Amino acid sequence: MGWPICGETLAFLKPHKSNSTGSFLQQRCSRYGKVFKSHLFCSPAIVSCDHELNMFILQNEEKYFQVSYPKPMHGILGKLSLLTVSGDLHKKLRNVAVNFIGASKSTPAFLHSFTINLMVKHLLSIEPEEPIAFKILEDFQTFMKGFVSLPVYIPGTHYANAVKARARLSRTVREIVRERQHENMRAGEGDFLDVILKKRSLSEEETVSIVLDIMLGGYETTATLLALIVYFLAHAPAVFQKLKVILEAMRCGNVVKFVHREAIRDVKFKEYLIPSGWKVLPVFTAAHFDLNLHENPSEFNPSRWTDKASVISKRVMPFGGGPRLCPGAELAKVEISFFLHHLVLNYRWKTQADDYPIAYPYVEFRRGLLLEIERTNGFDDH
Numbered sequence: 236m237g238w239p240i241c242g243e244t245l246a247f248l249k250p251h252k253s254n255s256t257g258s259f260l261q262q263r264c265s266r267y268g269k270v271f272k273s274h275l276f277c278s279p280a281i282v283s284c285d286h287e288l289n290m291f292i293l294q295n296e297e298k299y300f301q302v303s304y305p306k307p308m309h310g311i312l313g314k315l316s317l318l319t320v321s322g323d324l325h326k327k328l329r330n331v332a333v334n335f336i337g338a339s340k341s342t343p344a345f346l347h348s349f350t351i352n353l354m355v356k357h358l359l360s361i362e363p364e365e366p367i368a369f370k371i372l373e374d375f376q377t378f379m380k381g382f383v384s385l386p387v388y389i390p391g392t393h394y395a396n397a398v399k400a401r402a403r404l405s406r407t408v409r410e411i412v413r414e415r416q417h418e419n420m421r422a423g424e425g426d427f428l429d430v431i432l433k434k435r436s437l438s439e440e441e442t443v444s445i446v447l448d449i450m451l452g453g454y455e456t457t458a459t460l461l462a463l464i465v466y467f468l469a470h471a472p473a474v475f476q477k478l479k480v481i482l483e484a485m486r487c488g489n490v491v492k493f494v495h496r497e498a499i500r501d502v503k504f505k506e507y508l509i510p511s512g513w514k515v516l517p518v519f520t521a522a523h524f525d526l527n528l529h530e531n532p533s534e535f536n537p538s539r540w541t542d543k544a545s546v547i548s549k550r551v552m553p554f555g556g557g558p559r560l561c562p563g564a565e566l567a568k569v570e571i572s573f574f575l576h577h578l579v580l581n582y583r584w585k586t587q588a589d590d591y592p593i594a595y596p597y598v599e600f601r602r603g604l605l606l607e608i609e610r611t612n613g614f615d616d617h
């Protein structure tokens with residue numbers, strides 16, 4: 236099972252094309268089947284490439300399993316992040332996030348710009364050209380680099396820089412929260428922060444944490460999916476319906492490859508026995524490329540969704556599932572479909588021949604997705 240302590244973690248995390256499951260999973264699955272034992276992230280672990288087991292795990296959150304991100308990730312996420320808390324605190328904080336995200340989807344302002352600028356404006360009323368917006372963006376990028384890097388706290392490593400960037404982001408948001416409290420609730424502004432401050436249901440620390448959660452959850456994932464769509468469309472004619480392109484890019488691109496859980500009691504599912512205390516890693520990518528679930532799975536083919544959308548969507552889980560299902564799923568689709576509409580209408584583009592997406596496991600492009608772009612005679616002026 237690999238090296239002591241880290242076990243097979245390095246092999247499990249070895250980069251591979253993001254529209255594949257990678258050699259580690261391919262070899263293990265052909266040798267041991269879709270569910271196998273390993274030693275990962277300093278713990279004995281069960282890796283599941285079985286779609287039914289994956290759904291069972293997510294749907295039985297807090298009954299048989301619970302969220303269990305590795306300790307070093309807590310250092311970056313903070314102890315009140317939605318990804319680290321469970322039970323009533325998770326319910327309370329999630330409720331606030333779901334309300335905000337649901338309300339954002341329907342406002343036209345939200346649809347007119349993207350990713351981090353959009354989040355920062357909507358959450359905190361900061362305009363993209365303000366110096367503080369640059370500061371937030373910079374810290375954010377440092378944070379993201381370290382988020383899934385090797386957790387070594389030595390000055391200069393991506394991980395150490397990310398922990399510091401997270402602390403700076405917290406400070407920036409905390410200062411904004413305090414200013415708002417001193418201003419004694421400005422009348423009328425009505426951004427997300429005003430809404431939660433008015434409710435007075437969260438402590439200062441919880442408020443800061445939920446603002447960061449929404450920024451983190453919503454920025455990198457959506458930006459990555461946009462990049463994947465641009466990539467896949469460069470290799471396929473853009474004649475498809477937008478929603479099918481988005482769904483197919485999520486199946487093929489795999490923004491989130493797997494999530495972290497832990498068994499909280501002995502669990503028996505089909506022929507598998509999962510011992511209490513073991514780490515459990517449901518790998519979403521595996522079901523996306525399962526030959527028994529999809530025809531010719533490695534092909535990017537949006538038309539597979541025609542007539543079969545409801546069947547296929549049950550076999551694809553890019554947003555997780557159960558009580559922790561991504562609250563930003565619909566918002567991400569709306570944002571991306573708006574972007575796609577303008578892109579396809581106004582531009583044609585090519586990627587570099589040797590570029591492709593890689594799962595590190597977070598997705599990056601081998602060549603940075605440099606594009607050759609050409610404006611077309613579209614009719615879109617804004």
Ligand code: HEM
Pocket residue numbers: 302317318329332336448449452453454456457460490491494495553554555556558559560561562563564566567
């Ligand atoms: C392509 C875009 C996105 C993908 C692929 C994605 C994927 C995911 C996945 C797989 C989870 C579940 C994590 C787990 O079970 O451990 C999750 C949770 C979460 N996502 Fe997203 N997400 C996306 C966009 C967004 C957006 C736009 C927002 C916010 C505006 C957001 C906010 C969150 C939050 C707050 C959670 C934690 C939920 C909880 O633990 O209850 N995500 N996301």
